[in-house]
Amino acid sequence: MVKLAHNNEIIRTAGSLPPGELAAFLAVAENGGFRAASRILGQTPSALSHAVAGLERRLKIKLFHRSTRNVSLTEPGRRLAERLMPALSEIGLAVEELHEQAATPSDLVRINCDANAAEQVLMPLLTRFMKLQLAMRFEIRSEGRLVDIAEGGFDCGVRATELVPSEMVAIPIGPDQQHIVVASPAYLDDAPPLTSLSDLLLHQCIQLRMASGSIYRWEFQRRGEDVVVATTGNLVVDQSRLLLAAALDGCGLAYVTRWMAADALADGRLRQVLAEWTPPYPGLCLYYPKHRHIGAGMREFLDFLRNAKGVQSAKD
Numbered sequence: 001m002v003k004l005a006h007n008n009e010i011i012r013t014a015g016s017l018p019p020g021e022l023a024a025f026l027a028v029a030e031n032g033g034f035r036a037a038s039r040i041l042g043q044t045p046s047a048l049s050h051a052v053a054g055l056e057r058r059l060k061i062k063l064f065h066r067s068t069r070n071v072s073l074t075e076p077g078r079r080l081a082e083r084l085m086p087a088l089s090e091i092g093l094a095v096e097e098l099h100e101q102a103a104t105p106s107d108l109v110r111i112n113c114d115a116n117a118a119e120q121v122l123m124p125l126l127t128r129f130m131k132l133q134l135a136m137r138f139e140i141r142s143e144g145r146l147v148d149i150a151e152g153g154f155d156c157g158v159r160a161t162e163l164v165p166s167e168m169v170a171i172p173i174g175p176d177q178q179h180i181v182v183a184s185p186a187y188l189d190d191a192p193p194l195t196s197l198s199d200l201l202l203h204q205c206i207q208l209r210m211a212s213g214s215i216y217r218w219e220f221q222r223r224g225e226d227v228v229v230a231t232t233g234n235l236v237v238d239q240s241r242l243l244l245a246a247a248l249d250g251c252g253l254a255y256v257t258r259w260m261a262a263d264a265l266a267d268g269r270l271r272q273v274l275a276e277w278t279p280p281y282p283g284l285c286l287y288y289p290k291h292r293h294i295g296a297g298m299r300e301f302l303d304f305l306r307n308a309k310g311v312q313s314a315k316d
Contacts, residue, residue: 023041024037024048026085029077034049052064061080062074107137108137112141113141122140125308144210145212159284159285159287160177160285161282161283165287170286170287176281176283177282178258178281180257180258197227200229203253207231207233207236218231222277233253241260247261248269
């Protein structure tokens, strides 16, 4: 406790001394005179002399012997300089380390995204980047609901382009997306014909419950015409992967991404229907607040995304 009290007293004493006066004293001591020190600090010899005189008044100690030809430290001045020089060196090293850390991409970046977006686009890009920047750390929170990334403590988010808030900076990070209607051959062979959107009412449509609690309505477009259909069915799930699994098992029609259904379409386990009503649309974006400070690691990651193959230019 005695040592702590002593250190506190030192801190209070040092805090009462103007940094400019201490800097002037050390410059004059190190360079052997006011004129030489003035060239180092970019101040006039007269200004340095006044600063040192002010420090002497505060300490009530004479720090320099002065003559018209020579300036030399007094014994108390020498002892003070010897004690301050290592401290000044430590301060310089501390500041240098801070600059090095700021320039080194070793940040933790927290990303909020949809689970399918993470699997399809984000993770392949992220793993490539992490092999280049081994010190970088990432935390991905995948969830269906759209959150305020600033309030949630996230550095950025990944969502469909149309869902990105207008006040965010958005970087497209993948190809166009496409939602399609699929079903197993077994289901389609026994189901009513499906030639128009109105025919959906005759079919078992596997339902997706959103994070908000509502049932997702299927969205269609053809030659500029947008149609939203509230489908019906006996099965409700809360994940897109379960939609795909149910369709593969012949439970009905599913509305999923082409990326998710690609393998099953290729080997014939699923067939696409109503293809003319499900064109591609703009894909995913990584987005972040415009006015938030961006650390070195996040900057490196953003630069990587902008330059990665298949990534388009940023939309501000």
